[in-house]
Amino acid sequence: MSDINELLSNLPHRYPFILVDRIIAFKKFTFLNAIKNISINEPYFQGHFPQNPIYPGVLLLESMIQTSVLLLYKSINNKKLKKNIFYYLTGIDKVRFKKPAFPGDQIMIESNLEKQKNSLIFFNNTAKINNKIICQSKIICMKILK
Incomplete structure (x- = not known):
């Protein structure tokens, strides 16, 4: 559904901190599904862990956060408005890691907008490999206007 150029136009992050590779499904202000491909060439595998490389859990959470923020930025059509809105992480709840991700895996990340209360936006996220849940989080x- 999207390529890296669309991701870059909707996320403030840049290399080496883009942790989402492709958007595959989207419904405005409702949900966004994305893919993160895990490659052995990524620099953190040099130290996490060289004999048994595992995608770091904090980076998996960051991939989920970026998917949620993509949902918001992609839902806003006004490019001028996009430049004045920033979304900052304020909390992560109910994180459960069920299985690790390894080089060669493709992670499907599902972000669902649960509710918005004033400037706070709440998401339910699930990460899966081969349709099996590896992580869930809230x-x-x-939302900050600049």
């Missing part, structure tokens, strides 16, 4: 972001 993420809270704050």
